[in-house]
Amino acid sequence: MNIAISAKKMLWWSLLLVYTFFCILMLGIVLQYIPAGPDTAFLGIKQDYIELPWYLPAFYIHVFTAILALPAGFTQFQKKLRRKHPAVHRFNGRIYVFMILLFGAPSGLVIGVYANGGVSSQIAFVLLAMLWWWFTWQAFVKAKKGLFRAHRIFMIRSFALTLSAITLRAWKYVIVAAFHPHPMDAYRIVAWLGWTLNLLIAELIIYQIRRP
Amino acid sequence: MRTCLFLFPAILLASCAGNNERTGSEPDELSASLMLETNYIKPAAPVMVYGIEGYYTGFFEAEEFDANKNYMWSNKITVSIDSLSETTLYGHSVVAGNVRPFSGTYNRADKTWQATVSEPGDDRYDGVFTFSVHSDSLVLRGTWTANDKKLAVTKRKYQLEHRVFGYDPNIDLPEDVTYTKLYGSYNEEDESVEAITEDALRFNPSVTLLKKEDIENMYQGDLEVMRNSIYARHGYSFRNRRMRFLFDQLVDWYMPVSVNITGELTDLEKKNIDLLKRYEAHAEKYYDVFGR
Numbered sequence: 001m002n003i004a005i006s007a008k009k010m011l012w013w014s015l016l017l018v019y020t021f022f023c024i025l026m027l028g029i030v031l032q033y034i035p036a037g038p039d040t041a042f043l044g045i046k047q048d049y050i051e052l053p054w055y056l057p058a059f060y061i062h063v064f065t066a067i068l069a070l071p072a073g074f075t076q077f078q079k080k081l082r083r084k085h086p087a088v089h090r091f092n093g094r095i096y097v098f099m100i101l102l103f104g105a106p107s108g109l110v111i112g113v114y115a116n117g118g119v120s121s122q123i124a125f126v127l128l129a130m131l132w133w134w135f136t137w138q139a140f141v142k143a144k145k146g147l148f149r150a151h152r153i154f155m156i157r158s159f160a161l162t163l164s165a166i167t168l169r170a171w172k173y174v175i176v177a178a179f180h181p182h183p184m185d186a187y188r189i190v191a192w193l194g195w196t197l198n199l200l201i202a203e204l205i206i207y208q209i210r211r212p
Numbered sequence: 213m214r215t216c217l218f219l220f221p222a223i224l225l226a227s228c229a230g231n232n233e234r235t236g237s238e239p240d241e242l243s244a245s246l247m248l249e250t251n252y253i254k255p256a257a258p259v260m261v262y263g264i265e266g267y268y269t270g271f272f273e274a275e276e277f278d279a280n281k282n283y284m285w286s287n288k289i290t291v292s293i294d295s296l297s298e299t300t301l302y303g304h305s306v307v308a309g310n311v312r313p314f315s316g317t318y319n320r321a322d323k324t325w326q327a328t329v330s331e332p333g334d335d336r337y338d339g340v341f342t343f344s345v346h347s348d349s350l351v352l353r354g355t356w357t358a359n360d361k362k363l364a365v366t367k368r369k370y371q372l373e374h375r376v377f378g379y380d381p382n383i384d385l386p387e388d389v390t391y392t393k394l395y396g397s398y399n400e401e402d403e404s405v406e407a408i409t410e411d412a413l414r415f416n417p418s419v420t421l422l423k424k425e426d427i428e429n430m431y432q433g434d435l436e437v438m439r440n441s442i443y444a445r446h447g448y449s450f451r452n453r454r455m456r457f458l459f460d461q462l463v464d465w466y467m468p469v470s471v472n473i474t475g476e477l478t479d480l481e482k483k484n485i486d487l488l489k490r491y492e493a494h495a496e497k498y499y500d501v502f503g504r
Contacts, residue, residue, distance in 0.1 A: 025502055042504055045494045048424060116428065116504075173502045183499055184429035 160202035168194025281364035309451025350374035
């Protein structure tokens with residue numbers, strides 16, 4: 001029994017370690033954009049769009065606010081923390097929800113319309129932004145109504161999409177290392193793979209939770 | 213980007229990008245090819261007076277060399293006979309991104325002209341050319357001996373043909389380049405090399421204004437060859453081996469005549485260069501890393 005518990009603990013700790021690692025990588029990507037400049041990193045190949053008055057504001061809002069959804073992964077899903085310090089859960093939860101609903105998802109939608117890789121990846125990113133907003137909104141509404149089981153289910157979906165920030169980039173790394181595809185082909189693949197697989201896993205977890 | 217082709221030609225693989233024989237330091241590949249020297253004023257094409265003036269282009273091949281050093285066995289060279297006086301022959305050579313003037317004495321026996329000319333001697337790679345030119349066949353052949361006997365290559369030989377240089381935007385790259393493995397691209401870890409694909413031939417960037425959709429799915433090497441094809445059409449002599457090897461060895465129409473072509477690029481070419489550079493820089497920095 002004790003061994004089983006410690007094995008589970010080990011798994012959690014290693015997952016947390018991996019998660020921390022990727023969060024640091026994400027922070028590194030965000031920090032590239034300080035100081036802001038129209039030629040930095042990703043923007044170097046977005047010259048057609050940065051002339052649109054709404055593109056750069058949406059882009060920077062997305063970069064600097066969407067990252068604030070990631071700390072939720074450290075605090076919101078731990079039963080112990082939730083019970084001992086419900087105020088922490090509520091505080092971080094509010095940051096998570098408002099950052100996504102007001103900034104992260106709407107700005108994601110705007111830049112998703114101009115995504116690299118043509119119609120296929122544009123649909124992928126627009127759909128991702130809309131679902132992200134909807135799941136987060138539903139999770140918030142359910143919590144307000146005190147429907148915590150439904151809140152949990154929607155938050156699992158919402159966070160699965162939050163994680164696509166990491167999984168999209170991780171898939172790209174893996175696919176490029178393994179197959180050396182043309183750059184935009186890789187991008188079109190990860191635009192879909194980056195979040196649909198996460199959502200599938202989320203539904204499997206939800207299925208487990210729902211089972212009596 | 214890297215096609216896994218195991219142990220392709222030994223010459224190619226044995227020599228990774230390193231020092232350049234006729235230019236002191238080699239900047240890193242990408243920035244070298246992005247950079248164009250601006251402090252050199254291109255001489256006007258020579259005028260025929262004595263019947264042998266003009267550009268002679270061909271291969272500048274190693275004859276005496278230190279096999280342990282990282283050297284280039286063959287570079288494309290243009291030897292230009294600029295003018296002659298009663299006693300002196302004046303000219304310059306263009307090879308491997310290096311333009312060097314020379315002058316010296318000559319003898320004439322009927323239609324054969326013999327000359328021994330020296331480079332100024334203030335460059336590490338300066339030396340002495342000894343050649344003969346036949347005024348009917350207009351073939352220039354001879355040897356070059358380095359002043360510095362410690363160089364990787366201390367003697368080279370050449371047989372060059374008289375050629376007129378003219379900028380032709382419509383001239384395309386030969387299909388042969390698509391089978392090429394880029395010089396110095398061998399990766400020891402996974403034994404892969406970087407190859408050029410058909411994409412490099414899809415557009416002529418001296419004629420067609422490129423859109424981002426045209427090039428966003430292309431590999432870095434193909435973009436680099438496309439951009440450098442613009443420079444090659446203007447007769448730019450490549451300093452970096454990665455591009456030099458390809459244009460020297462595979463592109464027949466290519467002849468190096470200048471290291472400063474910035475003033476000669478058309479507006480369309482400048483726009484294409486800017487776009488290609490952006491995608492090259494992006495591919496270089498982000499293609500295989502965690503990110504987009």
